[in-house]
Amino acid sequence: MKVSLFITCFNDTIFPETGRATVRLLERLGHEVDFPLEQTCCGQMHFNTGYQEEALVLARRFVKVFGGAEAVVAPSVSCVGLVRDSYLPLAEESGDAELVAAVRAVVPRVYELSEFLVKVLGVEDVGAYYPHRVTYHPTCHSLRAMRLGDAPLRLLRAVRGLELVELPEATECCGFGGTFAVKNADTSVAMLGDKVRSVLTTRAEVCSAVDNSCLMQIGGGLHRMRAGVRTVHLAEILASTEEEPAL
C-alpha cells in the first residue's frame, strides 16, 4: 500500500526519531512511504485552546495536502483524533460546502499507526526485537476518543525480547492536555506526579505510548527526577530489530 506519512509538527520538530522509525517500520513491512513536504500542523493546539479560526486554516491545509492519499498514517493518536472528530464540525461551522466534502473524503483514510497496523494491515508481529523491560501508558485519546483498544498492546506483546509490565492505574491522565500543561501547570504537575509514581512502581526502564506529547510530559518529569526511566514512542520499539536496534 502507498502510505502518506503525516508526521505532525511536534514529531517533525522535536521527535524526528519517531518519524524515522515509522518510515523504517512501514518500509520493512513492504509499503511505499511518501512524505508530502507541504504538510505542517493539524491545528490541534489551536482548536483545543479555542482558536478555531486558526484551526480552520490548518484543517483546510491538511485536507489539501492529503486529499489524494490512499492512506494517511500518523504516529500521534491525538492528532488523528482531532482530524477524525473535529474536522467535520469545524468545516460544517464554516459553511464551506466544498471543504465539508473534502473533509468527508479524506477523514476515513486517516489512521493512527498502531490502528493502521492491527486493524487495516492485520499484522501484530512486525518482526521487532527490543530486549527491555517496558511499561505502556494508554493515553486518554487512545483509550477514550479513538478507542484503539488493545492494538498497541498486541503489537508490544509480539515483540521479541520485550518484557511487558502492566502499568498500575494506567487509564489515568498524565496531566499533559496541551496548553493545560502550562495554563494549569500546578494541577498538571500534580497529575504527572501520580503517573510517574505508577511508572516507577513497574521498575520498567522504558515507558511507551502512541503519542509523544504525553511522553514529553512523562519523560520530562522522569528526566527532571533523574529517575533512570526513559520514554520511547511505540513506533521506535516496533522499528527496532536485532540487526538494527532502536534508532
Add this chain to the structure above:
Amino acid sequence: MSAHGSMIPRVPFEEAARVAIEDTQLRRNLGKATTTIRAKRLAVVNELSDWEALRTAGAAIKDRMLARMDEYLLQLEESVVRAGGKVHWASDADEANRIIVELVRQRGATEVVKVKSITTDEIRLNEALSNAGINATESDLAEFIIQLAGEASSHILVPAIHKNRSEIRELFMRKLGVTNLSDQPAALAEVARTFLRERFLTADVAVSGANFGIAETGSVCVVESEGNGRMCLTLPKVLISVMGIEKMLPTWQDLEVFLQLLPRSSTGERMNPYTNLWTGVTPGDGPEEFHLVLLDNGRTNVLADEVGRQTLRCIRCSACLNVCPVYSRTGGHSYQSVYPGPIGAILTPQLVGVENAPSLPYASSLCGACYEVCPVKINIPEVLVHLRGKVVREKRSRLRGRYSPESLGLRALGWTFSDASRYERAQRTGRRAQKPLVNNGWIERVPGGALSGWTGARDLRPIAQQTFREWWKERK
C-alpha cells in the same frame, strides 16, 4: 450581579487550584472518597448489559424535552395545578428568592427545614431567607455539616467530601456543644439526628429541590439516602420545591430510565434508599400546600446554544466529578461555584456568561473520563472546547485580550503553520535561539513566557538537531 453570586469565580481557577493542591489532608480525603465511589459505580454499571442503551435513552429523553421545553413547561404547570399545587415562574435567582420568602411569610413561619438541593444553593436561598429573618436548617447530614462550618459545598452529591471524620467530630463538639464524642460514623450521625428531629417536628415549611418533574402528571421526584429528605417532604404543612426547568421529564414512563441511571451513576447503588414521589397535595396525607418554583436563571440562554445545550441534560449525578483527574486533586472549592468539577466547568460559564468565568473551560486536560461515565452522554470535552472558542472570541473583541501574549503567540504560530517554508524557517530560527538553553539534550529552564511554567517541574525536549523533514530531504 447578585443573581449569579454563587457561581462567579473571584480568582482564576488555576490560582485557586494552586492553593488547594498544597492541602495534603484535602488531597487524601478526596483521593480516598473518589476512588471508593468510582469503584462502586463501575461495579453496578457492569451489572447491566444494557447500560449503553440506557445512556442513549436518557440522552434522547432529555433532548426530546429540551426540543419542546416551552410546551412541556405549560403542561407541567397544568398538571401540578390539577393536582392541587401551585406553580411560580422565576426568571432569575432574585425572583425565586422573593417568591419563596413571600410564601414563608404568608405562613408566618420563621423556621424552614431544607432538603439537600444545589439549585437552592445556586440562588443563595439560605442567605435570602436569613436576610428576611427566616432561619433555614439543612437536613442532609453533609449539608448540615458544611452549614455548621460556614463553608460551601465542594461536591454535588457529597458536599462535605473535603472533610474527614475527625474534622467533623471537632466541628460538632465546637458548634453543637457536645462533649465526649467519638469519630465513629454512627456516633456522629446520632448527634445530627437528635438535633434535626426536633426541627422536622416543629417546622411549618420545608424547601426542597427536585430531581425530576413530570410534565404529564405533575409529579415531582426527590431521591436521597438518609430519609431526612422524606421527613421534610412529608411532615411540614407547606412544601416549596425549587426546580431548574431542565429537570423536567415528559412522561411518567421516562422515570424508568432515569431511576436506573441516577443511583448507579451517583452513589453506585442499584436504587436510591429513598425515592420520594408526590403529585400535588392529598388531603390528610403530607403537606397541605405544595408550591413548585420553576427557575430559569440563565438556562434558556444555554438552550439557545446548539453545542452547549446538551449541558441541560445533566441529572447532577456527580459521576463526572468522581472520575475527573483535575477535580480529584483540586477539590470543588477551586471552581468557586456551586457547580464544581467537569459539569461545573461547562455549566457555570454558560449560566453566568463566559466573560464572568473565563478560566473554567480551561480547567481540564480534555482527558474525556467525564464523557465516558456521563449517564446522559454529555460530551463535556466538546462543550469545553466550544466554550474556549467563545472565551477567545470574547477576549479578541477587546483590545487588551487581542494583544495578550497568548493571543499574539497562537496567532503567530497559526500564521507560521499556514506555509511550509515559513514553518521550516521557524524551525531553524528556533533551533538557533534555543542554543543557550540546551544542556545535554534537554532544556531544564526557560527564563520567561509560557514555557517557564513547563520547566518549573519538568525538563523540556529541545528542537531536534535535524528535523524529520531535513532527514527526509537528505535521504531522497
